[in-house]
Amino acid sequence: MKRLLVVGGGLIGIRHVHAAQAHPDCVLVGLADPDRSINTDAPRFDAMEDVDCPVDGVIIATPTHLHTAHGIQAAERGWHMLIEKPVAGTIEDANLLGQAVASAQVSSLVGHHRRYHNLVQHLKSVLADERIGQVITVSLIWAMRKPDAYFDQNWRTSGGSPVMINLVHDIDLLRFVIGEISDVAALRGSSVRGSTRVESGAVALAFECGATGTISFADTAPSPWGFEAGIGENPNIGTTGQDMMWITGTKGAISFPSMTLWHGEDWGIPAQQIPLELTSNPGRPLDAQLDHFLAVMDGADPLTDVADAAQTLAVAMKIEQELAAQKNRRM
Ligand SMILES: NC(=O)C1=CN([C@@H]2O[C@H](COP(=O)(O)OP(=O)(O)OC[C@H]3O[C@@H](n4cnc5c(N)ncnc54)[C@H](OP(=O)(O)O)[C@@H]3O)[C@@H](O)[C@H]2O)C=CC1
Numbered sequence: 001m002k003r004l005l006v007v008g009g010g011l012i013g014i015r016h017v018h019a020a021q022a023h024p025d026c027v028l029v030g031l032a033d034p035d036r037s038i039n040t041d042a043p044r045f046d047a048m049e050d051v052d053c054p055v056d057g058v059i060i061a062t063p064t065h066l067h068t069a070h071g072i073q074a075a076e077r078g079w080h081m082l083i084e085k086p087v088a089g090t091i092e093d094a095n096l097l098g099q100a101v102a103s104a105q106v107s108s109l110v111g112h113h114r115r116y117h118n119l120v121q122h123l124k125s126v127l128a129d130e131r132i133g134q135v136i137t138v139s140l141i142w143a144m145r146k147p148d149a150y151f152d153q154n155w156r157t158s159g160g161s162p163v164m165i166n167l168v169h170d171i172d173l174l175r176f177v178i179g180e181i182s183d184v185a186a187l188r189g190s191s192v193r194g195s196t197r198v199e200s201g202a203v204a205l206a207f208e209c210g211a212t213g214t215i216s217f218a219d220t221a222p223s224p225w226g227f228e229a230g231i232g233e234n235p236n237i238g239t240t241g242q243d244m245m246w247i248t249g250t251k252g253a254i255s256f257p258s259m260t261l262w263h264g265e266d267w268g269i270p271a272q273q274i275p276l277e278l279t280s281n282p283g284r285p286l287d288a289q290l291d292h293f294l295a296v297m298d299g300a301d302p303l304t305d306v307a308d309a310a311q312t313l314a315v316a317m318k319i320e321q322e323l324a325a326q327k328n329r330r331m
């Protein structure tokens with residue numbers, strides 16, 4: 001039975017608390033968070049430093065800029081760690097964390113939980129099996145309207161760019177199913193809320209395999225299109241079941257998450273829809289991620305560790321830097 005600690009009990013941390021409490025192979029030793037108003041029956045600590053009981057692994061779900069400090073502390077105490085995404089607030093911080101993990105010889109896993117969704121894994125194998133030939137293009141939309149309160153007087157007020165909070169998931173998804181990203185360019189959208197942070201924009205991507213892609217994103221536009229809306233994986237976000245990603249290749253195309261597969265020839269012949277057998281969903285990605293974290297603590301290879309997640313972060317940071325250098329476009 002693995003002893004788990006959760007640090008940070010906000011929007012995602014409390015979901016980790018519930019997942020750990022429900023898991024038969026681990027016991028939650030506590031939640032460390034200074035906010036005593038959090039509604040939980042887990043044993044409480046005000047800070048990670050106060051934890052005085054044995055711990056095997058920690059889930060770090062604090063604001064992004066604190067991941068490195070908490071991760072280094074965990075490594076020094078010999079605890080394996082699951083760190084929420086993005087792995088750190090800067091590349092320098094990610095490298096420091098990577099060094100601490102390596103020198104303490106503990107395992108790390110980063111919370112890019114979409115990798116555990118069975119449809120994502122199915123898409124990865126469809127592309128790897130070249131069911132659409134060689135990937136040529138990908139178009140992805142992530143657009144939702146987050147409530148104003150989400151950004152009100154907290155760490156997201158100025159640091160809450162959807163690139164670091166949300167696109168980092170999409171970037172990781174693209175790396176996972178298509179391959180490494182070699183180049184990016186980005187344009188900043190208009191500010192609707194009047195904030196200084198990025199709110200929306202457009203990104204162009206080049207992949208090492210030769211494919212190119214685009215991402216349109218906004219946290220100011222209520223829309224049916226986005227991973228969470230399409231998949232229904234986040235209890236706070238309404239599900240529409242609509243596609244949010246369209247991939248073309250030399251032999252056909254596929255849209256996601258409907259996994260609608262098309263085969264085509266030349267322009268005179270309409271593309272044909274090909275039935276694809278889908279396996280039933282084995283469970284929620286956050287639970288599957290926890291299963292994997294427990295295995296990683298026993299020596300399994302992590303699906304994405306600090307070093308791998310730092311590559312996703314590097315792409316997000318490059319986009320963020322390009323956008324930060326541009327003025328808000330006016331409506
Ligand atoms: N994988 C996923 O689907 C998701 C991942 N995330 C990631 O998780 C992280 C947290 O995001 P989110 O849950 O939205 O943020 P929240 O602000 O909702 O939660 C963060 C919590 O950490 C607490 N906290 C702050 N400082 C400390 C500290 N030193 N020690 C212990 N606890 C502390 C905060 O307390 P207080 O409010 O009092 O400051 C708050 O309760 C981010 O990196 C984010 O990108 C977020 C959402 C979903």
Ligand SMILES: O=C1CO[C@H](CO)[C@@H](O)[C@@H]1O
Nearest residue numbers: 011165166169228234237
């Ligand atoms: O990491 C995340 C943070 O923002 C979104 C909404 O709060 C989540 O769905 C997402 O997975």
